[in-house]
Amino acid sequence: MSQISPDRRGFTLVELLVVIAIIGVLIALLLPAVQQAREAARRMHCSNNMKQLGLALHNYVDTHGKLPASSRGYGGCLGTPVNSEIKNAHGLVSLLPFMEQSNLYDQFNHKEAYSVSTSTSYQRATGTIIGDPVTNGNAALAGTVVEAFICPSDNNDATGRLAGAAYGPGGSYQGAATNYDFIVNCSLEFGTCNGYATTSSATKRMFGADVNTSFADVVDGLSNTFMMGETTKNHVNGAAFAWSYRAWVMTGIDTYYNNGIYGGINIWHQPAVHPTWQSPPFVPIRGRARSWWVPAASLHPGGTHFLMGDGSVQFIQETIDKTSLYRLTFMADGEVVSLPN
Template sequence: MTLSPHSSFRFFSRNSRRHGASKVVQKSTGFTLVELLVVIAIIGVLIALLLPAVQQAREAARRMHCSNNMKQLGLALHNYVDTHKVLPASSRGYGGCVGTAVNSEIKNANGIVAILPFLEQNAVYDLFNHKEAYSVNPGSYQRATGTVVGDPATNGNAAAAQTELQALLCPSDNNEVKGRCSGGAYGPASGFSGAATNYDFIVNCGLEFGTCNGYATSASNTKRMFGADVNTKFGDVTDGLSNTFMMGETTKYHVNGGAFAWAYRAWVMTGIDPHYSATNGGINVWHQPWVHSTWQSPPFVPIRGRARSWWVAAASLHPGGCNFLMGDGSVHFIPESIDKPTLLNLTCMSDGEVVKLP
């Protein structure tokens, strides 16, 4: 068969296209190594810029949660007063003080237990034998004269004290809830570990620890809203409920002392005192002047989030300060930079010095 020149050209073109004789060069659409590294670097920079903001947002949420916890405690205390006409005592029958326990009965009860029914914790409240001791701390840890009423290890109180209550825990504090409140000094009984609390009553801790039933005879201008074996009234707060601390925040780790258990009082568990003295005290102070770093070997290194001492326990892991519950039920964030005189005025309930909240 004879092909014309035109038909030969058409045949060659069709076959060249079919068999790839004519190659078309296409540009690659993938990333080069340099471009990939640049993208990774940009993502890293964005993460570095966004991470602090995310962390701040999370802490803001945790701080609000903590504030809400304290507001619930304020409502519980006001409802308690509506029912009983007085505030609960900070403790009953504390055995760690010097002197004779009230009625010569050592019970080591924490007043927080009394407000459990007003926190919708009736089931936990009913676990306790309220007529007997909540903890027993043998030997030198019991300085008071009196008889320990019952045995917390067998009456159910030590077991109940192990209950972790979220309403008493600040989500910003990553210290363990259990472990610090154990042993002969800090535990409710041998073999038990009490659950810690981030919130406690405002007291004169030096008085609570030093002198049994000392609150009743202390000067009125030094009194806090709570005291051992004493039930104060809102009417006693002559400086005004909105100007006086009712409860404060602490960490679940005390370096000098274990922590504060919510259910009982043990060695150096007295409550929170934001102003121990003109020299020692304050908020978020991780090292106190009285406790010199060279007294320990190796020397003590302060750790943020671990209150240095039980007697200046007002602290939190919130940056810059901690929350306080006022007598009127409001919650305020008090900066750690607050001056000592103002802090003392806010701590005392009838010193005649009415100050504005910072």
């Protein structure tokens, strides 16, 4: 006697399409959450990088008594550097031994130039270029990508932009960028060689060229003063900052450049621009900062990290008012401001 099997139905086309649509909706709902979680992890990594820089700076002070200079023998300024020696040294190099990078530090020739330009348009200072970075090995080392100087949220390449007479370390070599740099008065650094030593303390930042400040100089309080800032590896004006040397318009970060006209945080399109820069019209791209050549910027949504003088890391919103930004940038103007919530 034969048995009749019950009917076996599969999914109809309509049911299959409904299931696919539901899966698509779930993925669409889940994807932003995944992206936010990934950015939160990247932001924490970036914050930890800056905390390590803060620890390195404090250990440097414990060893040497003062902070490193933002640069030594910068050749892009007008005038004569200390001892008439052009070396274009970046202060970040001096932190390498305090960041478990002693092997890299020891490979540099610290008695000679770290970069040099063959063009007098970019090498404006009067003085003697000490050595040749191409032959002493410093130019080749400049291309080393140091992960401790890189923020994982910034998808710009660390290499490729810092080359040539204006931005390269010398010859055909290219430099590697940093996402972190010292807070400086960029107008002073770029405009007047060795000007930091004679400028008014009321307008000083924590770092200056050829000058080693101390924590005692920060009379507004270490917890209320920016020490380092975050930037992008792509600057519309000035290419980027190299970590091992200073070159054309590589001075450091200035959040209040020209009394705030060109400062700010996460500025992708500078309101005040030269008319010829608008032909063809400039299209801002997030991640390519345009606060002239001194930008405080990041690809973290809404703001940028800053390392304070006490070694803490604070995330400052890009909407911060200019008065507060001004007071946090200066170290001895007598105007103390609490960090915004």
